[in-house]
Amino acid sequence: MTSPRLEAEYADPTPLQVRIDTHRKYSEKPDDPGADVLAAVELTGTEHLADIGCGDARFLAGLAARGHRGPLVGLDTSPAMVAAAAAIPGVQAVLADAEQIPFEDNSFDVITARHMLYHVPDPRAALAEFRRTAKPGGAVAVVVNHPDACPRTAELVAAHAGSYGITTAEAFTATVDSDTLPAMMTDIFGTIRIHRSDNALVFDAAAPLIRFAEALFSFYGVMPDHPRRQAILTDMSEDIEDWFTHHPGQSWRDPKGYIVASAAT
Ligand SMILES: C[S@@+](CC[C@H](N)C(=O)[O-])C[C@H]1O[C@@H](n2cnc3c(N)ncnc32)[C@H](O)[C@@H]1O
Numbered sequence: 001m002t003s004p005r006l007e008a009e010y011a012d013p014t015p016l017q018v019r020i021d022t023h024r025k026y027s028e029k030p031d032d033p034g035a036d037v038l039a040a041v042e043l044t045g046t047e048h049l050a051d052i053g054c055g056d057a058r059f060l061a062g063l064a065a066r067g068h069r070g071p072l073v074g075l076d077t078s079p080a081m082v083a084a085a086a087a088i089p090g091v092q093a094v095l096a097d098a099e100q101i102p103f104e105d106n107s108f109d110v111i112t113a114r115h116m117l118y119h120v121p122d123p124r125a126a127l128a129e130f131r132r133t134a135k136p137g138g139a140v141a142v143v144v145n146h147p148d149a150c151p152r153t154a155e156l157v158a159a160h161a162g163s164y165g166i167t168t169a170e171a172f173t174a175t176v177d178s179d180t181l182p183a184m185m186t187d188i189f190g191t192i193r194i195h196r197s198d199n200a201l202v203f204d205a206a207a208p209l210i211r212f213a214e215a216l217f218s219f220y221g222v223m224p225d226h227p228r229r230q231a232i233l234t235d236m237s238e239d240i241e242d243w244f245t246h247h248p249g250q251s252w253r254d255p256k257g258y259i260v261a262s263a264a265t
Pocket of ligand 1 (some may be wrong): 002006016051053055056075076077078096097098099113114115116119120121165181193195
């Protein structure tokens with residue numbers, strides 16, 4: 001079950017796309033979780049693959065573009081994301097919850113769940129669904145962030161939201177992270193493999209940091225229709241611009257990272 005908060009956050013693909021583009025362009029080291037997932041699952045191109053929490057479906061579009069011949073499924077709870085998946089020729093787009101995957105047992109050769117499990121209220125239930133719907137001899141790969149990823153930007157957004165009375169109680173809390181996922185996956189799948197990526201976002205100018213911080217607003221309770229959203233954005237933008245003015249030649253560096261945990265089924 002998703003919350004009204006998550007539904008609002010993913011009703012429009014734009015903030016997600018801003019975050020993805022920011023990680024691609026402003027990471028200190030190359031940042032490509034999709035490539036790390038592909039390295040973990042070693043596709044031959046014929047697999048029946050389900051991408052759970054597929055988002056704007058660029059991962060599935062990439063697979064289709066490189067000639068994947070097996071059936072591709074994009075499943076998400078957001079109608080906007082499902083529409084994006086449906087627009088890719090050959091992709092079966094499914095509006096559903098990871099905790100209740102509407103497929104038979106042993107349906108998929110490969111299941112990927114990239115940067116989505118931390119939104120699921122009961123991540124163990126979703127992992128059990130991955131186990132149930134994956135065929136014996138298949139593979140599952142899950143990507144989650146490190147706890148406390150991008151702490152500086154998170155603190156900045158939380159502080160500006162707080163100055164308008166939006167408390168941290170309204171902030172999004174991850175249900176699983178790179179510290180807790182390995183034990184959860186081991187319980188369900190047995191032996192797992194971990195690929196770890198430690199990185200940072202690095203901004204040399206205010207504009208891309210402002211864009212990224214705004215794309216985090218919903219996670220800190222500043223919803224798209226919040227009456228003070230524009231005022232919060234204006235204050236935060238001034239604060240970020242001041243920081244760059246008072247730190248000439250310096251970068252805003254914010255540590256982050258993720259793991260890809262994969263298992264044979
Ligand atoms: C951070 S985005 C990641 C999207 C994509 N996997 C990527 O890495 O670009 C999280 C996605 O998970 C979806 N989502 C959240 N909770 C879900 C659930 N319980 N079941 C399926 N999808 C969910 C959201 O709608 C959103 O599209």
